[in-house]
Amino acid sequence: MDNYAGTVVTTRIRLARNLEGYPFPSHLKSDKQAKEIIRLASSGLSRLEEFRLLYMDGVTEDEAQSLIENHLISPALLNNRRRSAVLINREENISVMINEEDHLREQCIVKGLDLRFAYETMSEVDGCISGTMKFAFDEQLGYLTACPTNLGTGLRASVMMFLPALTLGGIMPRIMKSVARLGLTVRGIYGEGSAAEGYTYQISNEVTLGVTEPEILEGVEEVVGKICKLEEAERERLATGASALEIQDECLRSFGILSNCAKLSCEELTKLAANVKLGAALGYIKLNDISKIDELVKKMRPSNIMEAAAKKLTALERDVYRAQYTGRFLKKITQQ
């Protein structure tokens, strides 16, 4: 299988689960009940590789922001911090949110398009947790969830895609409509309601009920594959079209600025990095590995910068740090 390195950024699998005999998180009777669920989930995972448990009322604002920026928790997990927690593995690609909308939101993120591997990883995690707790399950409906949109498999398969050519070509609205008819949705990268940042979209299944897990995975994979082919054809058109020089110019200038600046905001980096990726995809910029640009953008998020610098930095100090780091980083990944 082609993993569409220049188009698919990451694959995410998320499972929603709830414990039998407990009200959904928004209706829990006491903090004690919430803590019990946290305890059960962690003891289930203790059999697997090392997971660290973070109680949400025990993390600082900066730490919480960092977890959100790295997609390890959702902003909603902070709504009731006395009752919520998260389990995170050492590699930081698997997390289990506890007492968000459902008792458990288990998820894993992998690079490139690899739905099966991500799903198998989550099945293993899910299996471990189910060893210490009984999930709320109905023979007819499947897994029970707080919101009916997650009912059934509780599975959400999401693929983050980099679609500059389809965006610039004005084709995304049409694609979003077609995708919706196939039971999938397209969103910005920070989930529902967020705008498409840096030409990046998240494609995921909408329907969780009345379909099997393999059917969901196959459906998403098929649509993602089709969109990748459309994007590739559109890139071809862009590279040979009337505005090719304009695009090449913008891509090169974006690379030039990122390689040479004294301060750089997170928003500007995100925007210019998308142009650099587009330039690499169209062959205007030679990069050793196009996915390194995603890694850079992630590393340069405010909270990750402060973690790297090991101290609190002002916005301006972060912008200076980001500019210097980005320049060095790009130099490294463009050297042959």
Added chain:
Amino acid sequence: MDNYAGTVVTTRIRLARNLEGYPFPSHLKSDKQAKEIIRLASSGLSRLEEFRLLYMDGVTEDEAQSLIENHLISPALLNNRRRSAVLINREENISVMINEEDHLREQCIVKGLDLRFAYETMSEVDGCISGTMKFAFDEQLGYLTACPTNLGTGLRASVMMFLPALTLGGIMPRIMKSVARLGLTVRGIYGEGSAAEGYTYQISNEVTLGVTEPEILEGVEEVVGKICKLEEAERERLATGASALEIQDECLRSFGILSNCAKLSCEELTKLAANVKLGAALGYIKLNDISKIDELVKKMRPSNIMEAAAKKLTALERDVYRAQYTGRFLKKITQQ
């Protein structure tokens, strides 16, 4: 003597001369008279190193434009092309315009601040020409010229200066006033009335009458030296002031864009090149030789590009050529 490499771009000496017994160019009686003056001047110079003679009615529009862009002729020389000509030496740093405002306008341009060398070079040229023609000279007034502002020595000593810090600091208006009181003027680089392009100004003596040539040279040199010191102090202030980061950022980005773009207009190159020079002057950008940037801007003027490409190019083709050439050029002059 310090030659202020980071501040003084070039020094120009110009002598205005007229032949005795001939009306000034605007009052010449016939084309025949004009041709005679051209012949006399060229035969005078034939004793010196090789000069080529260009009749203005024999050059194409592109060639004429190139001569103007390279400061070898003034636009005014084209006003009456049947009667005007120019003599240019092989190095293209000495030119003698014939039948512009005066019968002869002899000039030479040298890099950096070197008024004496430029004046001696022109004296030699002037001496050669005076061997074949008698200049209009009055014991009381000195050399007679078409315009009274050139009367006397007929000498104009101009120094092209790069003054970014004084410009950004808003100090130029005050300097221009002070300089005027000392009998000097400050103009944009294409002479009277042109705006200061790329932080570059031309400082020259206004008074030519009632002073000796050495007094003029000393006066200009002294003022230029003072302005250089003011500029240096202001650069120091800039580099340590509140907006230092802003300025560094703009200088670096300008360098980044010039090193990485697919098309580049002459105006943008001029503007960004000035920032690169400023960045080099402030130590933000390491260049082997700061004057190479002036060389680049000169080489990339439209007519010079077409001469280098040896064919007529559209504006867009020139912009692409300029972008590619500039990128390669900057790479070369930043390598250690």
